[in-house]
Amino acid sequence: MDRAARQILGSELVRIETMGSYSCRNVAGSGKRSAHARAQAIDISAFVFADGRRISVLRDWSQGSPAERRFLRTIHASACKRFGTVLGPNYNAAHSDHLHVELGGNAMCR
16 A cells, blocks of 8 residues: 555555454344454555545545545555455445455455
8 A cells, every 4th residue: 555655646654544343243234244243354444644645535536636536446456456355435335435355255346
């Protein structure tokens, strides 16, 4: 992520804001346990940079500058190469404010 931050935004990544990892619950609308119930997923909501910028998935996925949107899409695509399931704002309304990154899973990238 830091490499993408430096290349696209010209600033070092200093913090990743999350909405949490472990939460003993089912996948919304199902009886199946969520990857969060096994602490195998994390929801990333925003990124903070050395230059003071904060890029949030909710605000900047669609409304950010071209560079901010490119950064978020690059991070999403890169995560898809490394993790089993990656879900973002284009997946559904429940993911409009974060990137869901999951170990294992069904090799789903949306």
